Amino acid sequence: MSIDPFLRIYMVKGTRFAPPFELNKPLDGGCIGEVIKSKSSQFKVGDYVKANFGWREYWISNDAQxxxxxxxxxxxxxxxxxxxxxxxGITGMTAYVGLFKICSLHERHDTxxxxxxxxxxxxxxxxxxKIKGCYVVGSCGSDAKVNWLVNELGMDHAFNYxxxxxxxxxxxxxRAYPNGIDIYFDNVGGKHLEAAFNNMNTFGRIALCGTTSQYNSEDMTYSSKEDQQRSRSASLGPANLSLAVSHRLKLQGFIWSDHFDILGEFNTNMSNGLGMAKYN
Ligand SMILES: NC(=O)c1ccc[n+]([C@@H]2O[C@H](COP(=O)([O-])OP(=O)(O)OC[C@H]3O[C@@H](n4cnc5c(N)ncnc54)[C@H](OP(=O)(O)O)[C@@H]3O)[C@@H](O)[C@H]2O)c1
Structure with a gap:
């Protein structure tokens, strides 16, 4: 069975910002629900709501929430x-916060x-x-994904790590960035982060979004012991952190849910066409 890498942490020990899943309790995660009864002045029957109160069929909420x-x-x-x-939702908000709030993306300028x-x-x-006119390169784990990124999403380049x-x-x-990288949106940590350090421009910005390469102690998708060992060592690092000093890099870890202050802006921008603009 395949499982979201981050969920594995919740299955084992949780994080400082969220406790582990509990036995015999509903799994946590975002849900959409329909209001079927209401005494609230803010929600009427038939409204649709989004909340994070576990995956369940019914939920009774209160004014405090x-x-x-x-x-x-x-x-x-x-x-x-x-x-x-x-x-x-969370996926879009995380990407939005990382690019625009953490990295202050400059339209038609940043790589x-x-x-x-x-x-x-x-x-x-x-x-x-890409919609904002930037030069964008993506890393992924298969040729089919490379093909999708370049030929369907219109990325400038993609490679199969x-x-x-x-x-x-x-x-x-x-090779992909002869003039260096301005922004690195880091989902994986490890060797990718190390390689990005080696190519960042001075005053580059890095949004530390996730460390997928470190979530699993063993990557079962690698068949041989040798490949598993390579995968484990790839999760270590970066060993060149000193470049963050010499290149005056800004690195910031972030969690999407700390940024509800821009929820209105996010909803407006994402639903008024930002996500649908043509960029090819
Ligand atoms: N900071 C926040 O608020 C926030 C919110 C949501 C998610 N996140 C984090 O953001 C990251 C992406 O989340 P998502 O929901 O988009 O995940 P996702 O769609 O499940 O993507 C995960 C991908 O990671 C790649 N991967 C697996 N092992 C890897 C390794 N050893 N090295 C490099 N890549 C590896 C795989 O793609 P390939 O086959 O292409 O390698 C996998 O499909 C995760 O780290 C997640 O924890 C952070």
Missing amino acids: IEEKSISKVDPTLAPLSSFLGLL VFVSSAAGGVGSVACQLA RKIGFDNITEELN
Whole structure:
């Protein structure tokens, strides 16, 4: 069975910002629901709402939760309801926050590198940067994904890190960015981050979004012991952190849910066409 890499952490020990899953309790995660009874002045029967109260069929909420804004209304006329759990939900918000808030992306100027570029967050980050007229390169783990990124999403370049090998990512980036990288949207950490350091421009910005390469102690997708060992060592690092000093890089880890202050801006920009603009 395949599992979201980050969910593995919740299965084992949780994080400092969220506790582990509990036995015999509903799994956590975003949900969309329809209001079927209401005494609230803010929500009426038939409204659709988004909340993070576990995957379940029914939920009774109270004023305190509404007060702390952990429940928000969604507008089903803007997009299909499922979009509010993807492009207009955590996935989209994470990409948006990382690019625009953490890295202050400069339209039609910045060169942008995205790892896990064909994943949920990565593919949105790639498309947003492209819509803003940036040069965008993505890293992913198969030729089919490379093909999708370049020929369907319109990225300037993509490469298969499994095929070229972790030790050659620096070289690949060097070729792809003759003038250096301004923004690195990091979903994986490890060797990708190390290779990005080697190619960042002075005053470059790095959004530390995830460390997928470190979530699993063993990557079962590698068949031989040798490949597994290579995968493990690829998760270590970066060993060249000193470049962050000499290149005056800005690195910032972030969690999407700390940025509800821009929720209104995000909803407006993402649903008014930002996600649908033509960039080829
Ligand atoms: N900071 C936040 O607020 C926030 C919010 C949501 C998600 N995240 C993080 O953002 C990252 C992406 O999330 P997502 O939901 O978009 O994930 P996703 O769609 O499940 O993508 C994960 C991808 O990571 C790649 N991968 C797996 N092992 C790897 C390795 N050893 N080295 C490099 N790549 C590897 C795989 O793609 P390939 O086959 O192409 O390698 C996999 O499909 C995760 O780290 C997640 O924890 C952060």
